[in-house]
Amino acid sequence: MSGAAGLRVVVIGGVAAGMSAASQAKRRMPEAEVIVLERGPFISYGACGMPYNLADPTRDMEDLVVLSPEHARTKRGIDVRLRHEVRSIDVAEKTVRVRDLDAGREETLAWDRLVIATGARPVVPPIPGRDLPGVFLLRELTHGVAIDRFVAERSPKKAVLVGGGYIGLEMAEGLRERGLEVHVVEMRDRVAAGFAAEPAAIAEKALARHGVTLSLGTRVESIEPSNGGLRVRTDHGAFDADLVLLSVGIRPNRELAEAAGIALGETGAIAVDDAQRTNVEHVFAAGDCAEARHRVTGKPAYVPLGPTANKQGKIAGANAVGADERFAGIVGTAAFKVFDVELARTGLTLEEAERAGFSAFESGSEHGTRGHGYPGGGRLHTTLVVEHRTGRLLGAQLAGDEGAAARVNVYAAALAAGATVHDIEGYDLAYAPPFAPVYDPILIAATVARKALDGRG
Amino acid sequence: MSGAAGLRVVVIGGVAAGMSAASQAKRRMPEAEVIVLERGPFISYGACGMPYNLADPTRDMEDLVVLSPEHARTKRGIDVRLRHEVRSIDVAEKTVRVRDLDAGREETLAWDRLVIATGARPVVPPIPGRDLPGVFLLRELTHGVAIDRFVAERSPKKAVLVGGGYIGLEMAEGLRERGLEVHVVEMRDRVAAGFAAEPAAIAEKALARHGVTLSLGTRVESIEPSNGGLRVRTDHGAFDADLVLLSVGIRPNRELAEAAGIALGETGAIAVDDAQRTNVEHVFAAGDCAEARHRVTGKPAYVPLGPTANKQGKIAGANAVGADERFAGIVGTAAFKVFDVELARTGLTLEEAERAGFSAFESGSEHGTRGHGYPGGGRLHTTLVVEHRTGRLLGAQLAGDEGAAARVNVYAAALAAGATVHDIEGYDLAYAPPFAPVYDPILIAATVARKALDGRG
Numbered sequence: 001m002s003g004a005a006g007l008r009v010v011v012i013g014g015v016a017a018g019m020s021a022a023s024q025a026k027r028r029m030p031e032a033e034v035i036v037l038e039r040g041p042f043i044s045y046g047a048c049g050m051p052y053n054l055a056d057p058t059r060d061m062e063d064l065v066v067l068s069p070e071h072a073r074t075k076r077g078i079d080v081r082l083r084h085e086v087r088s089i090d091v092a093e094k095t096v097r098v099r100d101l102d103a104g105r106e107e108t109l110a111w112d113r114l115v116i117a118t119g120a121r122p123v124v125p126p127i128p129g130r131d132l133p134g135v136f137l138l139r140e141l142t143h144g145v146a147i148d149r150f151v152a153e154r155s156p157k158k159a160v161l162v163g164g165g166y167i168g169l170e171m172a173e174g175l176r177e178r179g180l181e182v183h184v185v186e187m188r189d190r191v192a193a194g195f196a197a198e199p200a201a202i203a204e205k206a207l208a209r210h211g212v213t214l215s216l217g218t219r220v221e222s223i224e225p226s227n228g229g230l231r232v233r234t235d236h237g238a239f240d241a242d243l244v245l246l247s248v249g250i251r252p253n254r255e256l257a258e259a260a261g262i263a264l265g266e267t268g269a270i271a272v273d274d275a276q277r278t279n280v281e282h283v284f285a286a287g288d289c290a291e292a293r294h295r296v297t298g299k300p301a302y303v304p305l306g307p308t309a310n311k312q313g314k315i316a317g318a319n320a321v322g323a324d325e326r327f328a329g330i331v332g333t334a335a336f337k338v339f340d341v342e343l344a345r346t347g348l349t350l351e352e353a354e355r356a357g358f359s360a361f362e363s364g365s366e367h368g369t370r371g372h373g374y375p376g377g378g379r380l381h382t383t384l385v386v387e388h389r390t391g392r393l394l395g396a397q398l399a400g401d402e403g404a405a406a407r408v409n410v411y412a413a414a415l416a417a418g419a420t421v422h423d424i425e426g427y428d429l430a431y432a433p434p435f436a437p438v439y440d441p442i443l444i445a446a447t448v449a450r451k452a453l454d455g456r457g
Numbered sequence: 458m459s460g461a462a463g464l465r466v467v468v469i470g471g472v473a474a475g476m477s478a479a480s481q482a483k484r485r486m487p488e489a490e491v492i493v494l495e496r497g498p499f500i501s502y503g504a505c506g507m508p509y510n511l512a513d514p515t516r517d518m519e520d521l522v523v524l525s526p527e528h529a530r531t532k533r534g535i536d537v538r539l540r541h542e543v544r545s546i547d548v549a550e551k552t553v554r555v556r557d558l559d560a561g562r563e564e565t566l567a568w569d570r571l572v573i574a575t576g577a578r579p580v581v582p583p584i585p586g587r588d589l590p591g592v593f594l595l596r597e598l599t600h601g602v603a604i605d606r607f608v609a610e611r612s613p614k615k616a617v618l619v620g621g622g623y624i625g626l627e628m629a630e631g632l633r634e635r636g637l638e639v640h641v642v643e644m645r646d647r648v649a650a651g652f653a654a655e656p657a658a659i660a661e662k663a664l665a666r667h668g669v670t671l672s673l674g675t676r677v678e679s680i681e682p683s684n685g686g687l688r689v690r691t692d693h694g695a696f697d698a699d700l701v702l703l704s705v706g707i708r709p710n711r712e713l714a715e716a717a718g719i720a721l722g723e724t725g726a727i728a729v730d731d732a733q734r735t736n737v738e739h740v741f742a743a744g745d746c747a748e749a750r751h752r753v754t755g756k757p758a759y760v761p762l763g764p765t766a767n768k769q770g771k772i773a774g775a776n777a778v779g780a781d782e783r784f785a786g787i788v789g790t791a792a793f794k795v796f797d798v799e800l801a802r803t804g805l806t807l808e809e810a811e812r813a814g815f816s817a818f819e820s821g822s823e824h825g826t827r828g829h830g831y832p833g834g835g836r837l838h839t840t841l842v843v844e845h846r847t848g849r850l851l852g853a854q855l856a857g858d859e860g861a862a863a864r865v866n867v868y869a870a871a872l873a874a875g876a877t878v879h880d881i882e883g884y885d886l887a888y889a890p891p892f893a894p895v896y897d898p899i900l901i902a903a904t905v906a907r908k909a910l911d912g913r914g
Contacts, residue, residue, distance in 0.1 A: 016895070046829045049890045053830065063830045295885075306895050307888045328883025335887035344887055372503045373510065373520045405892035406863030409899070412885050413867050417874035426785025428752075428869050430792035430801055431764045433506045435862035438473070438763050442866070 007032045009320050010096060010111035012086045012256070014038030015045060016306055017287025018117035019067060020313030021320065022078045025115075029321035034078050035109070037098055039085040042141045043069055048306050050144035051170035054151070055177035061148045064141060089114065089260035091280045113282050113320040116262070116270060117313060118253035120288035120304050125162070125248055129223030134230050135244045138167055147243070151178050156242030159183070160232045162220050163248040164191030169203060169338040171245055172212045176339075182212045183239050185232065187248075189217050192343060194334075196350065196383040198364055199343055199399030206341040215239075250304060252289045265291040267302035274326045276316035284320055286312035293329040296347050296394055296415055297356045303332045331415040335405035344408035347395030347415050350385050359388040363421075363449035367441040369403045371433025378402055382445035384421065391420040391453045396445075403441070410442055421449040464489045466777050467553060467568035469543045469713070471495030472502060473763055474744025475574035476524060477770030478777065479535045482572075486778035491535050492566070494555055496542040499598045500526055505763050507601035508627035511608070512634035518605045521598060546571065546717035548737045570739050570777040573719070573727060574770060575710035577745035577761050582619070582705055586680030591687050592701045595624055604700070608635050613699030616640070617689045619677050620705040621648030626660060626795040628702055629669045633796075639669045640696050642689065644705075646674050649800060651791075653807065653840040655821055656800055656856030663798040672696075707761060709746045722748040724759035731783045733773035741777055743769035750786040753804050753851055753872055754813045760789045788872040789852075792862035801865035804852030804872050807842050816845040820878075820906035824898040826860045828890025835859055839902035841878065848877040848910045853902075860898070867899055878906040 009025045011018045014036045026034045036043065044067035053059050069080040083101040090096070096114070099106045122137040124130055134156070136147050150156065159175045161168045164186035172182045184191065184207065190200035191207070191214070207214055218236045223244055225231075230241045252269040263279040265271035270285040272278055274293060278285050287309035294301035308330050315325040335344035353360040363384045370377030378401025385395035396411035398404035414424055424446035431438045439447075466482045468475045471493045483491045493500065501524035510516050526537040540558040547553070553571070556563045579594040581587055591613070593604050607613065616632045618625045621643035629639045641648065641664065647657035648664070648671070664671055675693045680701055682688075687698045709726040720736040722728035727742040729735055731750060735742050744766035751758035765787050772782040792801035810817040820841045827834030835858025842852035853868035855861035871881055881903035888895045896904075 046890065046895065048888065048895075049828050049830055052828075052890050056832070059830070059832075066829050305888065307886065307897075307900075310895055328880075329885070331885045333885045333887045335889040335892055337889065337891050342892070346885070346887070371506050371509075372523050373506055373516070375513070375516075403863065405887050405889060406860065407866070409864070409867045409884070409886045409897070410870050412887070413870040413874070413876075413881075416880065416884055417870070417876065419870075419874065423785075423873065424870075427866070427873055428786070428788045428790045428803070429764065429866045430790045430803070430862050430869070431505065431762065432792040432794065432862060433503065433509050434794050435792055435799070438503065438505075438767055440764075440866070443764075 007112045007321065008110065009034045009113045009115065010109060011036045011115040011117060012096065013117035013119055014043035014080060015047070015119060016309035017313030017316070018115065019044040019072065020310045021115040021117060021286055021317030023076055024314045024317030025321045026077050028318055028323055030077065032321055036078055036080045037084040037086050037096070038080065038082050040140055040142055041082055043067065043072065043080055043082070045141045047139065047141065050138060050141070051167065051174040054144065054148055054171070054174040057152065057178065061141065061144045086256060089256055091260050091262065091283060094282070114284065115316045115320055116257055116283065116285040116289060117287045118256060118289045120250040120252050122246065123249040123251055124246060125220065127220055127222050130246065132223055132225060132230060134242060135223055135246065137246055138171065139250065150243060154242065156180060158241050159243040159245065160185060160239050160241040161245045161247065163246065164214070165193045165247060165249070166334070166336045167247040168245070170336055171247065172207060173339050176210055176212060180243070183215070184212060185215045185218050185220055185234055187217070187219050194345055194349060195343060195397050195399070196362060198381050198383060199397050202341055202381060202399040203338050203343055206339045210339045250288070252302065252304070254289055257285065257289070265300045267291050267300060269302045271300065274329070275319050275324065276312055276327060277319070284316035286316040292327065295329040295331050299356070301330065301332070303330055305334055331412050333408055333412045335408055341399060341401060342404035343399045344404040345395070345397040346408050346412045347393065348385055349395055349397070353385050353394045358394055360385055360394055361388060361452065363445070363452045365445045365448040367444045368437055369401060369441065370435065371431070371437050374433035380404060380441045382441055384445055384449045386421055386449050386453060391422055391450065393419055393421055393424065407442055421446045421453065425450055464569045464778065465567065466491045466570045466572065467566060468493045468572040468574060469553065470574035470576055470744070471500035471537060472504070472576060473766035474770030474773070475572065476501040476529065477767045478572040478574060478743055478774030480533055481771045481774030482778045483534050485775055485780055487534065489778055493535055493537045494541040494543050494553070495537065495539050496558070497597055497599055498539055500524065500529065500537055500539070502598045504596065504598065507595060507598070508624065508631040511601065511605055511628070511631040514609065514635060518598065518601045543713060546713055548717050548719065548740060551739070571741065572773045572777055573714055573740065573742040573746060574744045575713060575746045577707040577709050579703065580706040580708055581703060582677065584677055584679050587703065589680055589682060589687060591699060592680055592703065594703055595628065596707065607700060611699065613637060615698050616700040616702065617642060617696050617698040618702045618704065620703065621671070622650045622704060622706070623791070623793045624704040625702070627793055628704065629664060630796050633667055633669060637700070640672070641669060642672045642675050642677055642691055642696070644674070644676050651802055651806060652800060652854050652856070653819060655838050655840060656854050659798055659838060659856040660795050660800055663796045667796045707745070709759065709761070711746055714742065714746070722757045724748050724757060726759045728757065731786070732776050732781065733769055733784060734776070741773035743773040749784065752786040752788050756813070758787065758789070760787055762791055788869050790865055790869045792865055798856060798858060799861035800856045801861040802852070802854040803865050803869045804850065805842055806852055806854070810842050810851045815851055817842055817851055818845060818909065820902070820909045822902045822905040824901045825894055826858060826898065827892065828888070828894050831890035837861060837898045839898055841902055841906045843878055843906050843910060848879055848907065850876055850878055850881065864899055878903045878910060882907055
């Protein structure tokens with residue numbers, strides 16, 4: 001095809017990155033033809049909201065859809081095709097082979113620009129019984145709908161959650177709120193992967209306070225039917241369950257790209273530059289199927305999170321129709337709550353820092369969250385990861401009663417600026433008794449780290 | 458005196474800056490003699506907590522004392538002398554003339570190092586009736602105690618608050634909580650000095666929702682006794698009151714320094730360098746009596762706030778005993794709440810920016826504070842002040858239902874780094890439905906400002 005008027009942009013995947021790409025392409029070039037091919041029955045939903053939605057039986061899981069296909073078609077002029085699965089990409093011919101799952105037909109669709117936004121899928125541990133009824137994953141909205149329906153219709157009494165990461169912990173709260181007994185099984189020696197020991201311990205205490213039991217250092221070996229329910233066998237005993245959730249991690253949906261000869265990065269996700277271009281001309285990738293440059297290491301990383309997917313998608317869509325936008329990169333900022341505590345992290349953990357070649361140390365501190373004598377509030381623990389020689393901040397993890405998610409963004413800004421703990425100590429932060437003590441926990445944490453640095457320097 | 462062992466540090470003023478200085482000097486040099494001369498009956502209190510404390514009749518105002526004189530003496534080895542008023546400083550002789558207000562005696566006290574931490578005092582408008590019983594100021598803990606007692610013992614029904622700044626608005630809430638009818642009289646055309654029109658309007662709506670009435674553009678002319686109470690006459694009518702609060706600003710207590718020949722800055726407060734040194738050798742100043750370097754303008758400014766007082770005091774105390782600490786400067790970050798809304802600001806307002814010689818514009822945006830479909834939360838309005846040519850952030854003001862005080866610190870970090878709105882747009886901020894939408898209001902505000910910049914650029 002020649003000429004902008006006839007430009008066809010095909011987007012594979014219609015969730016965060018895909019719909020951001022499609023919307024941006026159409027907005028920048030209204031005359032372009034923008035087609036979204038989505039394998040599932042939904043587009044544009046806030047998957048991160050599923051555990052919180054589940055907690056409240058009065059909320060419909062489909063409320064998490066931000067943009068309906070009808071709205072996308074009529075208001076945004078995007079040709080959204082649901083239940084259309086792309087089977088292959090031909091980068092030489094500039095086509096995709098796509099299957100209409102309902103009609104059972106396949107066709108070849110030509111494109112001028114292709115945006116791959118195929119997302120990620122849950123890792124399924126290769127254990128017997130993983131496909132039994134009552135065993136769930138949680139990634140796509142269809143998963144959330146299935147769990148919600150199962151809870152409503154079958155009134156399960158006991159849940160075993162395999163994996164104590166973000167999803168596992170959020171679901172522990174969600175299912176507890178729905179009245180289930182919840183047991184979490186985690187292979188590692190603590191929950192909350194990506195967090196240091198102290199913040200993980202704060203999450204573990206919150207689970208215990210809310211009646212969630214926990215097996216650490218425990219590996220699931222099989223799931224079996226048992227008395228009309230399920231029995232989860234581990235290397236440290238067996239647990240009865242009516243509902244089992246497997247949430248042990250996710251991996252990028254890269255196979256379509258890989259089969260088409262599009263380069264993957266070292267992380268195993270699709271390699272992109274900061275314009276979201278793959279190694280193949282006119283082919284872009286964005287979101288959970290792609291890498292992103294980590295601003296602390298300067299190297300590609302795989303940290304699949306919603307904001308990154310939205311931003312990368314927007315940039316891919318813009319650049320697909322001729323813009324020259326650049327993605328600023330990530331620092332891996334994330335937050336979640338589990339019952340009455342908040343956890344948040346940004347940058348590198350000590351382990352990640354050392355793996356990236358930094359000589360670094362961890363500095364921990366704990367402080368109150370409000371002004372002297374102001375009622376309410378609580379404690380906040382901060383772990384800073386700091387480069388030895390320079391004092392440069394490499395990462396921060398926060399956990400406590402309030403203010404973790406809010407404060408982590410200050411560290412994200414500090415990481416973007418390459419700030420040292422000495423720089424952070426000099427930040428002029430707000431003090432007001434309802435919100436913070438006169439020395440904000442951020443300043444306390446920086447001072448504690450700077451003193452450790454001076455002591456070691 | 459010669460030799461560190463005999464070094465005597467005299468600190469004038471025993472609240473935030475003074476006690477920070479004294480504590481730091483004694484910690485760094487335990488053999489030094491550290492004397493604090495405090496005119497009032499209290500030291501080391503969190504004055505900012507007074508309006509919030511007042512709201513709750515079960516809380517004792519004196520709970521705001523962080524460190525008792527006994528504790529300072531016995532645990533920290535500081536010679537705290539309450540109700541000791543310094544009458545003059547002799548920098549040539551290195552002495553102060555001090556009056557013991559209870560004993561009625563004066564003496565001359567020698568010092569090797571002097572830290573001036575005399576604080577600030579409320580501006581009292583020169584109107585007839587300003588000294589009548591029932592007319593209050595709010596600055597020192599004694600003021601808070603007096604108001605608390607008056608409310609408890611006299612059960613006033615109506616309050617008129619003259620001045621709609623931080624203190625006036627916080628006190629509107631505090632007195633309303635204690636059951637009073639509250640009317641605020643403000644000379645300017647909006648409340649919340651230092652905020653743009655939109656955040657001020659959000660505060661004004663909160664007042665109205667909570668039954669506080671408001672006269673803008675109104676000047677108080679006199680206060681008169683009336684039917685056992687008071688009558689506040691203005692250029693737009695008269696208002697009955699049982700309690701009147703005058704809170705129209707503060708000014709530095711600089712007279713002692715001025716009379717001793719210590720240089721004042723252009724702002725009228727005591728001039729200091731970043732080591733908190735005045736122009737006189739061995740004489741330091743810190744806190745609300747002193748200037749601070751504003752990091753956005755690079756020039757001295759007078760923005761008297763608690764965190765600055767604490768930090769400057771600490772540095773003055775350290776340097777008084779031979780350290781070489783430097784104050785990083787301020788960006789003027791402040792936050793407060795009025796009923797159910799939060800207001801926060803950092804950096805320069807548009808007016809301040811223009812006065813400082815910047816060519817700048819204001820960019821406003823409003824956004825939800827939580828994830829799609831997550832219950833609760835609310836709206837947050839952001840005003841950014843941005844330099845025209847460069848896109849550099851010069852200031853930010855936030856107002857709304859939640860998250861203003863938390864988010865302002867991200868802008869404070871951005872100001873410290875000299876970030877542009879384009880830089881801020883690239884921040885990797887936390888997304889989790891309970892805490893923030895996928896595009897945090899900070900990112901939305903930066904994008905809106907960047908687009909305005911591009912449009913004008």
